[in-house]
Amino acid sequence: MNAESAETLLRCFRPGQTAEGRMQKAVKFAEQDPELRKKFDEQTAFDQQIIDVIHYITPPENLREKLTGLSAQPRAEKKGLGRQMVNPAMLTAIMGVICLLGVIAFVVKERMEKFAGREDVEGLLGTAAKMSGAEFERITTTPEQLGDWLLMGNYEGYESPPELAGLPVVGWRVFYYDKGRRVAQAAIDKHELLLYEFHANDFGVQLPIDNDWLLLTKDEWVGALRQRSDHCFLLAFRGSKSEMQEFLKSLPKK
Amino acid sequence: MSSYGAGGLQTALFPSAALAEFYRFALLLTGNAKSAEQVMAETLAEVEGQLSQFRNETSRQAWLATHIRERCLKNNASAPPAAPRLLRDDSETGDKPAVLKIEAFLLAQRFHLLPEPERSALALFYLEFFSVEEIAELLKMDTDLLSDTLGAARQLLQESLRGMRGESAP
Numbered sequence: 001m002n003a004e005s006a007e008t009l010l011r012c013f014r015p016g017q018t019a020e021g022r023m024q025k026a027v028k029f030a031e032q033d034p035e036l037r038k039k040f041d042e043q044t045a046f047d048q049q050i051i052d053v054i055h056y057i058t059p060p061e062n063l064r065e066k067l068t069g070l071s072a073q074p075r076a077e078k079k080g081l082g083r084q085m086v087n088p089a090m091l092t093a094i095m096g097v098i099c100l101l102g103v104i105a106f107v108v109k110e111r112m113e114k115f116a117g118r119e120d121v122e123g124l125l126g127t128a129a130k131m132s133g134a135e136f137e138r139i140t141t142t143p144e145q146l147g148d149w150l151l152m153g154n155y156e157g158y159e160s161p162p163e164l165a166g167l168p169v170v171g172w173r174v175f176y177y178d179k180g181r182r183v184a185q186a187a188i189d190k191h192e193l194l195l196y197e198f199h200a201n202d203f204g205v206q207l208p209i210d211n212d213w214l215l216l217t218k219d220e221w222v223g224a225l226r227q228r229s230d231h232c233f234l235l236a237f238r239g240s241k242s243e244m245q246e247f248l249k250s251l252p253k254k
Numbered sequence: 255m256s257s258y259g260a261g262g263l264q265t266a267l268f269p270s271a272a273l274a275e276f277y278r279f280a281l282l283l284t285g286n287a288k289s290a291e292q293v294m295a296e297t298l299a300e301v302e303g304q305l306s307q308f309r310n311e312t313s314r315q316a317w318l319a320t321h322i323r324e325r326c327l328k329n330n331a332s333a334p335p336a337a338p339r340l341l342r343d344d345s346e347t348g349d350k351p352a353v354l355k356i357e358a359f360l361l362a363q364r365f366h367l368l369p370e371p372e373r374s375a376l377a378l379f380y381l382e383f384f385s386v387e388e389i390a391e392l393l394k395m396d397t398d399l400l401s402d403t404l405g406a407a408r409q410l411l412q413e414s415l416r417g418m419r420g421e422s423a424p
Binding site: 011012014043046047050051053054057058059060064 | 358362
């Protein structure tokens with residue numbers, strides 16, 4: 001045994017302890033080494049002093065009863081979700097999840113609202129503001145009966161949106177929008193609704209086929225767009241997105 | 255058995271002297287009498303049903319000491335050490351001078367300011383509850399490292415107490 005190994009052992013010596021085995025050897029070694037002995041004596045004196053002070057700490061007389069009462073309390077509190085929610089860590093976690101969901105919802109919404117040909121469709125929606133009503137050929141029919149009239153106007157392959165079946169059509173026309181792209185349009189006597197129909201390829205529109213209506217706005221006009229094979233249906237009226245949503249809800253399911 | 259409350263069943267497993275030692279241990283780790291009581295109560299409630307499974311008393315005590323320590327460390331993390339102050343007025347009881355009692359609680363607060371694992375190592379060492387080998391196992395270190403940790407802890411505590419005397423000097 002050397003001074004270093006003896007010191008290592010002696011650091012674990014408790015005052016009043018009966019030294020045995022290697023500890024006994026270390027104590028004997030310290031007795032022969034003045035420097036180590038001094039350190040060891042100081043250590044045991046300090047330790048004894050601290051132990052005395054620590055053991056002067058007396059727990060409350062009714063500790064057992066107090067613990068019984070207190071330990072019943074936390075269990076009851078554990079059940080309170082509301083209390084856990086007030087915990088700052090829990091609040092932070094909840095806020096984090098909400099933020100994450102918000103970001104995901106924003107990204108999904110952005111991706112849904114951005115689609116090829118959107119600018120052209122918005123431009124087409126903007127044409128409604130310049131109309132006076134005189135542009136239409138007057139008629140009394142329903143959307144599903146419009147095909148022949150539109151064919152006469154050189155619009156081929158008209159398909160009626162099934163949701164609009166039976167609604168009163170009071171006017172129709174076929175016009176050419178920017179770069180000669182043909183658009184069929186009908187005025188419906190409900191909610192002052194305009195129905196546009198055009199070929200998706202002509203406008204470079206690519207939407208999920210037969211998906212839900214996609215809402216877009218242009219100035220004071222709101223539009224709802226849906227694609228079915230190569231046909232795009234655009235419903236439009238003056239109003240807000242929420243009004244359009246209400247209107248769409250009122251239509252029979254496709 | 256049914257006459258015991260939630261924590262009554264657990265406290266019944268320990269003699270008063272052992273409970274007192276655990277209380278001192280919690281006090282040294284938290285530096286606060288009220289927190290020590292709270293930590294002990296919460297720990298006893300948490301380990302309810304597990305303690306009675308231990309047949310060996312030392313294992314039971316080691317299990318409880320480990321859980322008290324974990325809870326104290328968690329408690330300390332959420333409430334960092336504050337400047338030492340007297341938290342309990344025990345001057346009316348006991349036959350020793352009141353000033354010594356005050357020193358005991360101030361010592362606990364100084365202990366509380368020690369870093370880990372020095373604080374836990376020294377607290378367990380002074381409480382004489384466990385052997386050196388058991389303390390090393392409890393703190394997941396070998397005896398050589400425990401020896402170094404105890405040496406460093408003593409030095410830090412001595413410095414802290416010297417600072418305290420300096421503070422109280424006129």
